[in-house]
Amino acid sequence: MxxxxxxxxxxxxxxxxxxxxxxxxxxxxxxxxxxxxxxxxxxxxxxxxxxxxxxxxxxxxxxxxxxxxxxxxxxxxxxxxxxxVQINPGEKEKVVIYGYGGMARSIVSILSLAGHEVSITGRDLSKAEILANQFKCVSMAPLRAVDWGDIIIFAIPPNVILSNSNELFSDKLKGKVVMDISSSKFEIFKFLEELSRKLEFKYISTHPLFGPIEYPVGERIVIIPSQTSSNNDIIRIENFWRKSGLVPIITDVETHEKAMAIVQVLAHYYLLGLSNAIETLSLELGVEYSNFHTTNFRELNKILKKVKDLKNVIIEIQKQNPYSYKVRNIGLEELKKIKEELEGGK
Ligand SMILES: O=C(O)C(=O)C[C@]1(C(=O)O)C=C[C@@H](O)C=C1
The missing domain is CATH 1.20.59.10 (Chorismate mutase)
Incomplete structure (x- = not known):
């Protein structure tokens, strides 16, 4: 230098x-x-x-x-x-985040910045503590946390919720607002709605429409009311997210699944296909293309990398969404139509 x-x-x-x-x-x-x-x-x-x-x-x-x-x-x-920084949540809520992965981190960052009292919990308390220290909040053992908090957010994968429900859900949740953050609501919504009737908690399903980013200010979050959440509960939770810097979208399970069929299932299907086709073609043609990235290809590559990193989640969404089969068929048909159009029926 x-x-x-x-x-x-x-x-x-x-x-x-x-x-x-x-x-x-x-x-x-x-x-x-x-x-x-x-x-x-x-x-x-x-x-x-x-x-x-x-x-x-x-x-x-x-x-x-x-x-x-x-x-x-x-x-x-x-x-x-x-x-x-002007956000004043008015009513500061006592929020428990169950989980310490990327999405838990993202939600904790925005809630603690907005001034809520946040407690992180989970099976491994040392991991909960590391996250808590990063955002100046506290960590507690699961039972104590649930006792302390008024809003409980399960930021863990749906299969973990489904297979550990006896351990995760108890009558200590009675009267509290419980949210999950799963991308696909088909199975988990019915399950948690049923459980909320039995254990008398207020179930409100959510789906943050962003990845594991820090301070997701201005991003959207879907809110799906259930039969155990009243109008007042929904207004409270809508305000809670809005005043914490997110943009709430209220909908129902059916509409959410249909919308996700387009923005997630179809998009991911093409992106996974594209990612595989790039590798196959590069081998077939025997060309190393990394020096030839155009501006658009570079942007696309960033998205493909995210898709590869999140492959497990993406496959889970493909499996769970009730419209996946239809989506993939239409996706393939459209590719065929373009091929025919380009090749003039040859
Ligand atoms: O001027 C204000 O009222 C502010 O709150 C400051 C500010 C800014 O950052 O410039 C922020 C938000 C408003 O929408 C307009 C401007």
Whole structure:
């Protein structure tokens, strides 16, 4: 490395620190605006103000020769975090997260930032404790946690819920709100609804429409009411997620499964096929293509990598969704039609 590069990198390090410091200061100002808004009953989002801020950024970008696309990618993120620090959940809930995997982590990050009291539990308490320490919350043994919390979220795979239900669910859940986060509701919904009748807990099914990301601000979460959750429970939980920075979508099991047939089952089926076809074709043609990635292919590759990493979950969704068979048939038919169209019936 030349001396010049080393010196310029030092400069960059200083600039980066200034950027972070300024971001922190901006968030601090936003937090203060949030408090003032709360006192005067003004809502957090002010679209007129956001438009003005955006215009100012764009004109500054022009002045300092920065592409608009940079503003378009940074500013929405700044707004989301700015609004997140203004979030005052009003009623702070006592939430128990059962599980310490990627999705548990994602949910814990946003709930603790929004100011809820969060306790993490699970079979392996040392893992629960590691996650708790990362987000300044606590860990508790399962029975104690369930006793303590008002909202219990099972962030574990549906097959684990189904095969360990005796251990996981007890009459200590009576009167509490219980949520699962499974992607496929076909089997688990009926099972937990039945159990909630027996053990008298309020079951509300959810499906976060995002992967295991930290601080999923502004992402969507599906809410599916059951026969054991009242209108008031649903309003409470809708507010709980909204005020924690997510966008709730209320629906029923049937609609959810149909929508997931398109956005998950069909999309994953093609992506898995594409991933395999790329490897097969690369062997067949004897070409190493990694130096030839186009911009689109690079983006696609990121998605294919995620699909490969989550292959177990994806296969589980294919197995569980009641429309999978139909989806795959239509998927294949459409590929055939395109082939015929391209080859003119040859
Ligand atoms: O100006 C405000 O009212 C703010 O809350 C700050 C801010 C911002 O980050 O610039 C955030 C949210 C609003 O929608 C508009 C602007």
């Amino acid at each position: 030349t001396e010049e590069i080393a010196r310029l990198r030092e400069e960059i390090d200083k600039v980066d620190e200034q950027l972070v410091k300024l971001l922190s200061y901006r968030l601090e100002l936003s937090r203060k605006i949030g408090k003032a808004k709360l006192n005067s009953n003004v809502s957090v989002t002010d679209e007129n103000r956001e438009t003005k801020v955006r215009e100012r950024w764009i004109s500054n970008a022009k002045k300092y020769n920065i592409p608009n696309s940079l503003v378009e990618s940074i500013l929405p993120l700044i707004f989301s975090y700015s609004k997140l």
